[in-house]
Amino acid sequence: DGGITQSPKYLFRKEGQNVTLSCEQNLNHDAMYWYRQDPGQGLRLIYYSQIVNDFQKGDIAEGYSVSREKKESFPLTVTSAQKNPTAFYLCASSSMASGRANNEQFFGPGTRLTVL
Amino acid sequence: AQSVTQPDIHITVSEGASLELRCNYSYGATPYLFWYVQSPGQGLQLLLKYFSGDTLVQGIKGFEAEFKRSQSSFNLRKPSVHWSDAAEYFCAVVGASKIIFGSGTRLSIRP
Numbered sequence: 001d002g003g004i005t006q007s008p009k010y011l012f013r014k015e016g017q018n019v020t021l022s023c024e025q026n027l028n029h030d031a032m033y034w035y036r037q038d039p040g041q042g043l044r045l046i047y048y049s050q051i052v053n054d055f056q057k058g059d060i061a062e063g064y065s066v067s068r069e070k071k072e073s074f075p076l077t078v079t080s081a082q083k084n085p086t087a088f089y090l091c092a093s094s095s096m097a098s099g100r101a102n103n104e105q106f107f108g109p110g111t112r113l114t115v116l
Numbered sequence: 117a118q119s120v121t122q123p124d125i126h127i128t129v130s131e132g133a134s135l136e137l138r139c140n141y142s143y144g145a146t147p148y149l150f151w152y153v154q155s156p157g158q159g160l161q162l163l164l165k166y167f168s169g170d171t172l173v174q175g176i177k178g179f180e181a182e183f184k185r186s187q188s189s190f191n192l193r194k195p196s197v198h199w200s201d202a203a204e205y206f207c208a209v210v211g212a213s214k215i216i217f218g219s220g221t222r223l224s225i226r227p
Binding site: 004033040041042043045048050056058088090092104105106107108109110112 | 150161213
């Protein structure tokens with residue numbers, strides 16, 4: 001089955017620790033995205049990548065880092081600099097037909113991060 | 117600036133009743149528009165999309181949406197809701213290099 005997987009489903013972190021959220025897709029999509037979701041605020045874009053070894057900051061990139069060494073993988077690291085990291089994190093991917101990110105995004109099941 | 121507004125934070129309808137969720141967008145050119153649904157603790161699933169052509173778009177699960185350029189709207193409708201439709205619904209518009217999501221409308225179903 002083609003799709004996007006995220007792991008772990010639940011993650012607990014102590015203050016001051018970095019944690020890495022995994023996102024893998026086997027849809028052969030060029031573009032991948034990370035969103036943060038808080039109650040009542042919808043989805044906010046953290047980082048996105050349209051090609052391997054390249055990525056762009058989204059609206060709330062501070063305190064986060066990403067890498068895109070493989071087309072299939074786009075891990076997100078939540079660093080200790082992120083002051084309020086408790087949230088639901090969603091990864092998504094899309095094709096880049098016609099060179100534009102105008103195609104539907106496919107979402108993973110999400111990771112719920114809680115800071116203790 | 118590109119934006120999406122979903123004016124209703126929470127809507128409750130009776131099972132079997134009709135549903136309309138509102139979405140207004142701001143975009144200079146012809147927009148590409150989506151409606152997604154999210155069950156609690158899950159990712160988002162695409163219900164339908166509008167790129168061009170017929171302004172009435174049919175989606176999965178019996179949903180449809182109508183694009184009205186004059187009103188900058190893309191409202192989601194369903195003639196008869198089922199208890200399983202209880203979820204959060206997001207409208208989205210494609211921007212220059214990313215998709216912009218509305219803040220969502222939570223739908224509750226009254227038995």
